[in-house]
Amino acid sequence: MANCSENRKSVPELFGSAVFNDDVMMERLPKDVYRSLRKTIDEGKDLDLTVANAVATAMKDWAVELGATHYTHWFQPLNGVTAEKHDSFISPTSDGRVIMQFSGKELIKGEPDASSFPSGGLRATFEARGYTAWDPTSYAFVKGGSLYIPTAFCSYSGEVLDKKTPLLRSMEALSTQALGILRLLGDDKTQQVITTVGPEQEYFLIDKELYKKRRDLMFTGRTLFGARAPKGQELEDHYYGAIKPRVAEFMRDLDRELWKLGILAKTKHNEVAPAQHELAPIFSTTNTACDHNQLTMEVMRNVADRHGLVCLLHEKPFAGVNGSGKHNNWSLQTDTGKNLLDPGKRPWENLPFLLILAAVVKGVDEYQDLLRISVASAGNDHRLGANEAPPAIISMFLGDDLTALLTDIETGKPCGNLAEKKLQTGVRVLPDLNMDNTDRNRTSPFAFTGNKFEFRSLGSAISIACPNIMLNTIVAEELRQFSQELKGQADMPKAVNALVRRVVSGHKRIIFNGDGYSEQWVEEARRRGLLNLRTTVDALPRYLDQKNVELFRRHRIYTEAEMEARYETIMEEYVKTLNIESLTMTGMVRQEIIPAVSGYVSELAQAVAGKRAVLSGLPCTAESQLIEKLSTLLDRAYAQVEELEESLGDPRAASENILSAATHYRDTVIPAMERLRLTIDELEQNAAREHWPYPTYADLMFSI
Template structure:
């Protein structure tokens, strides 16, 4: 194995940057060339078919079978002209990846040959075998039928030689088996709720769109070194490895010059992304060595999430082309920063207004404050749900580790916005406001643009931060499907906006003026949400104590966090907003418990194998070498001199032996704990057993292996070390 490690290092040192084929034209000339977007639809569809699709996107209407046939013919013609031979329905199952089954366009012709064919029926709906996808018990294994159905709001695209059609995935009885279906429901709910509230301020608003700008962090590791680490290959993270003497202490990697091989990889990714209409904008080195980030311009949330999933797939494929392997795991290396996927979330109207940007007059600024304050309330009331939406077996390693937001959900507003809320709380009185009081309040509200534009603070320790014209949900993990967090966030805010409107309308019906009714309800919300507002250091121990005093929850493990989904108030939240029925929610949560169990189980099995097959034999070999040395010394030197010369080696032999014994003993205990946990029938209790009884052994065994790494001769150590994985380029 040591030979494998050094052979891998030789390969890395002899790598040359891969030359890429770049389009010679401007990006704007080839951007979206592989997407069946509006310009292609206008060319390949009849006016009626084009209108049917745009109405489906903008108004949520259905495309009838006749129009679907026309769309399918146009789509097929365009795809074949661009080299496509197959088509697929592309969906997001609950496995945290994407799924697709490719079918050729060809069918038998009348003369015995074949012709290319693609109908509206094939475009609109297909029946993949759903038995192997997780459902959480929504249907039995023998009930294999599942449906994929076309999502017109996310345009079809060509991937290599396949026309790829974004779809939802549902069971035979209509329950959601994917991420996209409930996301679309949540986006529809926020649209209606936010539009209704916007009507207080602008009657011309008929639609509100949720937007997403994701920031994808990742590590790049040379393929040869990756293949020499079984733990990276099988789990996506290192289960052992002593920290490099130098890692990120000097902050010399962040925003530094991008290594040539990596830069070529990034250019290659961008080239493919632009062809697929993904508006990637930013690339840079992140804080940890060999960690990088890719970020696009924001888009409509459903499309943005599709683009993130597609981009992750592109990055994995192109990484191999450049002899890299990409790590999306939230914590692939202990002791240095992990990776997240910040979700920059906002709402905008069909009149072009960002609801989280201050306006130019008191009315638009009151609208801005209305949405900020209602978002505060939604986060406060649903803090446990928001945490549950992002806390996974892999993200659990990252959160609260002085590099990422803590497990305590709080909202950072910045000093200026906080001061404005304090002013509103003080200025709005319980009695009817005088004209002068209303005027003074509106004048202060009118000042908001001046204070926001240049004075929005930054706080990287906050899990949910207002950053000037959007909220940034920073706790989302780099491996995650954004939809999980977006479903909860959009549902929670929509539900709160509905409650807000009911309260305001009730006051108006009692004779209170509209503006004053809004002020009064907002004041109540400002007071209610004070505990969730925090502008300080989220990493500090003081905040943990303060959060407890405020009644904020602090749950750092997956099993306890997931329990939030099954509280009656949360079941009711999703049900009354049309996102999940109880059966769907129960099934989805069961899948999350199962995923947690399987990931811990796999890590445990991999560590047990590596420990006994790689580490222990290496340590025994080194110990034997030391014993031979001691034996030879004893033969040459007198007793007193021998003890003086060999004393350190004897201590080393004992130390190595102690670690070997501990690894073998703890490995045996871990396997027994796993066997015991596997006998627990209830999935919730089994997940807790894995969390409390199995998972701790991963760190305990690792500690002994990492100590051996510092002792055993470097020439004999079988696995690439952190300094090699992170610094050899």
């Protein structure tokens, strides 16, 4: 919990108090050092070692004042989580004592073992050396007695082994291409175009003591068995409902911990499912937003633990209720403060907006596969298309006004004013409300929401790096093509109008403003020629299509070898995840469920025998039929466990043909798991409560 002195601080005093941010740098660094560091951050200038030494000393002194004794290079390997190795600041002196030291070399570069992280074959086990490199665009911070230094991670031979490096590359690529467009349109003031993101985070909270009694939650993050509770989300009373006191205390503590780390936690509320909640931040630069979202997930878990709770970030912890996602609100902003996705009052005259919008439309259509791949995982396969999240089919929602504008441009009709809309409340004491030009379509994977796009397909546990790498790169590519076409045009408005007309005509199939949950949309999407990549195994092989390899190579985001490594890593994770789930299922059934239910059957049999010993004619229909039903289900469960075990292969051998192994798990192992689950859930519904070895869904979702 936050200590008393922190609780007395106002939010402005608390915010960023554990961050080596710009204010701290201005206060503690010599002016020339600060100016040099700002040039590195803002313009990408090389960092002189003398400057690095001065920054390191100031950073160490500041961190020590906050109680830090160690530092760590904090990085994001390919497994989607974060990694850290802690070294102390101590350095021995000649008199046998120690002093606290930290050098520029230690700040700039670290050397973690690169062989123990996923590399997709880029590194052999004996090739251990790797490097971390300081990312000065993301502020260092103090947490848990250590100074955390955000870094990139690469191998000894230079291959990229992390998610930060390609994200930074994609941001630079998009900035370069967007600046090219702005220059053609006469903008000489803008020096940088920045992608910004506000990632909303959904999660579940359950009681920690109950969590410890569920082996499936502990090993896999989700319940592999569980009959539905009598009440779920059907009354629609949890969404935005009153927050329970225990959850409110957690949220209050969480906000303060995040604010200390400079994370712009803004909104908190109950989500649709029982025990489900959401936190949403204010927009920040994409690189920082990615770091902050990783920190948010970690802090959520830690704060929950202090409150006797467990924070579940799996995409589908409970069957029968909504799973959890992460909405990636993406936009483009200039260093002069202009949002390039703001249509303005006369969008048909807003040439930068029209070109950016056209680039997004064309990019999303041409690279549907990459956007689907960017959110692919075994966990998210449970959620996409389940009438709680967008379908696996990628489409765009633009709303009536923007769609009408693009239609007018396509058909050559004059574009009229977008009239300001007023919502008439019909109550005199209530004001009439200004309405947005677009509704919100929660069934759309990729929706325009006024001045940004909301990519809604991300799973709750995912790193936001990959989806934003994809978005940045595909839009950069479309803007590159647009620049080539528009160069030398004498009448730029006319040329832009012609370009947008052609884009709309060629790519309007991707625009869909209707119900993405409907079966009719699945058929309509097929007719339009849109992809329906329902599972990770359907989607991932397309990652290595030549058009995608060329895209990332052209913008220097990945080499082909680095793309192959990411493909191998995701596929291996898919297979290993399902293998762990299968082994957990078989262990739970063999070691706990069958013995527990068998004990109940034995107790019922003794009850029948006891009745008949007293009076042979006493009715025993209920006990006898229950014995028969439970025994039948037990035999079925035992046979299905045998079947599931036989279907499992050795995941270590999967690397020989990872696609074949993943396909086998999707087509054979998952159906076997689903059949076993149905039987076990029926057993739960028929077994006595005291004989069931696990907390039920009712316990887990309604105990707080």
